[in-house]
Amino acid sequence: MNGIAVDTLLTSLGLVAAGFTGAFLLYRLFRWLATLADRSRFQIDGLVLRIVGRPISVLVALASVNYALFRIPEVQAQFGAWSGAQNALLVITGTWIFASLVKAIVREYGLPMAERTDTDVDERVVRLLDLTAVYLIWTGGILIAFREIGIEITAFIASLGIVGLAVALAARTVLSNVLAGVTLTADRNFRVGDRIQVGDYIGDVLEINLHKTVIRTRDNEIVLIPNDVLGKEVIINHMLPEQTTRIEMTIGIAYDADVDQATSILQEILHNSDRIHDDPPPEVNVAALGDNAIVLQILVWIDRPRGKRSVRDTVYRKALSRFAEAGITIPFPQRTLHLAPSAQNVSLLADGSAAS
Missing domain, CATH: 3.30.70.100 (Alpha-Beta Plaits)
Incomplete structure (x- = not known):
């Protein structure tokens, strides 16, 4: 098989299988320990176990793959011919573990905290930050791996900067609404369910999205207000400091x-x-x-x-x-007319002419 001894190949495959099996059992063990820790006095223990369980399991699985590959002489020769390949593989492995750790922290710690808030904006922000962080981690890891194998990354980084600037300029209105939405979400004086007045609109806040806020007016009309508009307008909250x-x-x-x-x-x-x-x-x-x-x-x-x-x-x-x-009367508007003497004489002359 391309010069690789069968017994060496089978041994390496067995090591990989054993490594993945051990990683799976280790992951299940961490989950079981986390369940036990949740019943203890300090629930932070269970949270820590759930966060570190997956990255450690991934590390065990990848370590078994690395060991199984590098014990094959032909694979060692290929990596030796390509300078820095082993370092690049270690960087990719570390990137995978770090990204898994970040996702575990967000899933086990960030999302539960966001779900306890009154709105779903916190959940969306946390998921957006999670996705952004993972992409940044993988982008940085891949760039470092490229550098280890001798690929020039300076021009690539410059291109990423230009593309990011162009996207930011094109989406500045969207970014403005998103930032205003995050600010409104963090403001304790503005909550879903509050009755607010913005300009000519008075209504109840139904939803605070990343780019707009939805209110229902007293006429049962749905009004969508961009968040950057709310950031500039005077907002009257009729529910604070209390509902009275x-x-x-x-x-x-x-x-x-x-x-x-x-x-x-x-x-x-x-x-x-x-x-x-x-x-x-x-x-x-x-x-x-x-x-x-x-x-x-x-x-x-x-x-x-x-x-x-x-x-x-x-x-x-x-x-x-x-x-x-x-017997108390509520009067309506009244006017009393007083005629001047000259006006009375004119009236009498007019009555006499009519009689004749």
Whole structure:
């Protein structure tokens, strides 16, 4: 078989098979130990075992392959004829192990942490970082391996830099949205489920993607806002620092009405509402003396920003009913016309001409 002794070849194949079998058993052993460690007081032990288990198993398997190859004289001669080939193989082996270790850390540590957050953006960012890190590791390992076997890599690195710059310039808007999305995700003042106001839009945050944020308005419309726009706009979060929010209402009563009685009726209505808080207590103040009415201002605190219109509707309806029972009128705009004497004379002359 191409000058390779059969017994040497069979021995090498047996070493490879034994190495892979040992690597598999070692991997299963690490998983079993990690399961036992999870039940202990310190769960970090199980996490460490799961992270290092796969790279060590890969190392055992690759070590068996390397040993099986280099014990064959013909293979040694081929590697000896190509300067640096053995070093390049060791670099590729180390790259594989390092990339496996990074993936294990991300899978066992990074993703579980991201899954515990309110949004799926953390998971996407972690997966993106994992993919980027693995590509960078393999790119660096391959370049080092090329250098070991005498291939010039300077021009290749320069080409990669030019290509990366061109991609960054072409995708600067996308990158801007992604960076803004990462910033929004890390901001504790902005979460999925919050009711926010951005410009003319008021709605609930449904999703924060890498490039856009989705909100549902009060009219049940879906609005997609680019993340870089949110990074520049003023955002009002109606859910923070807590969901309790204040409502202002106004109601006018006639000038001949009893202000104290109207205030007492309104206070009774407010204190008997399920959604209106007693602490801070509701307030009823005389806000202005209008052209047609005494304007009473009502300030109340409710449990959450959603449903403000329902609270206003309930208060106004009960106020209409109770004021009607108490004889308190809610005036409508009125105008009193005063005719000047000259205008009255003209009116009388016009009436006399018509009579004749």
